[in-house]
Amino acid sequence: MKIAIIGVGNLGYSIAVGILGNKNEVKCKALYLTKRNITSLDHLDQASVVKLTSDNKRAVKYSDIIIIAVLPSQLKDVLEEIKGEVNPRKHVIISVATGRTIDEIESVLGDDTAIIRAMPNTAIAVGESMTCLSGNIKGKDKMIYAKTIFNALGQSLCIEEKLMQAATVICASGIAFWMRLIRATTQGAIQLGFHSEEAQQLSVQTCLGAASLLIDSQNHPEQEIDKVTTPSGCTIEGLNEMEHKGLSSSLIHGLVASFEKIREI
């Protein structure tokens, strides 16, 4: 694959680093990276496949897969700029711009171009993104390219486009929600006597262990909870106290509030 990333900011950079670290899986022959001011990317130039440029049209012309990672407000201008170079027989367009629909992209590029919306999260920088994908009719035929890239950088799931906003809340905003849970358990550990670095290590590794148990066993969380809740023991005591204070309820309320907000934006 010859890949271009248009708009190498926070997310585009993480995708680029992920692709460069997974060249065997992604089989990337050339990686064009663009932004208006490319000096901040100079260090990436050492990789032989990388071509840095501020010329978006050139990057599109010499690539097959175009990942557009500019801000939502910048997307239309970029699409207008590159549309003359987009060849529907060759190119697959993958947009990660939050909230910009396939219809909006088709209104500039036409519906004969393969268009895919992707919603990754910042864990893509460490190859652990949960990325939701949705395509137009042509995009669904070319979904294998998007899956190859995003599966090399974590996991991907194809969803209906109407679920993209919910996916944004659960997966992209979800990183912030989980960080707050980890911070809270870290603060609890400090109160119980651990130094802050130790407290964070205990919290993070326990979080990773809990997720890994579910990934490995495919069990429901309650099956794993049953294994650690001794009758009349300390775990069920703490768990029930958290629920009396509204743990599950406040998490679900927060997710729904985030979803209501994204629908307003």
Ligand SMILES: NC(=O)c1ccc[n+]([C@@H]2O[C@H](COP(=O)([O-])OP(=O)(O)OC[C@H]3O[C@@H](n4cnc5c(N)ncnc54)[C@H](OP(=O)(O)O)[C@@H]3O)[C@@H](O)[C@H]2O)c1
């Ligand atoms: N961060 C997340 O968790 C996350 C998750 C999912 C989706 N997203 C989406 O990903 C997109 C990027 O987010 P971000 O946080 O990476 O934003 P960002 O850091 O602002 O990156 C955008 C980049 O686009 C470049 N750019 C702007 N106009 C350009 C143009 N005409 N041609 C080429 N490059 C251009 C900018 O660099 P120059 O100014 O040098 O051109 C900038 O580096 C957004 O649409 C966001 O909604 C983000």
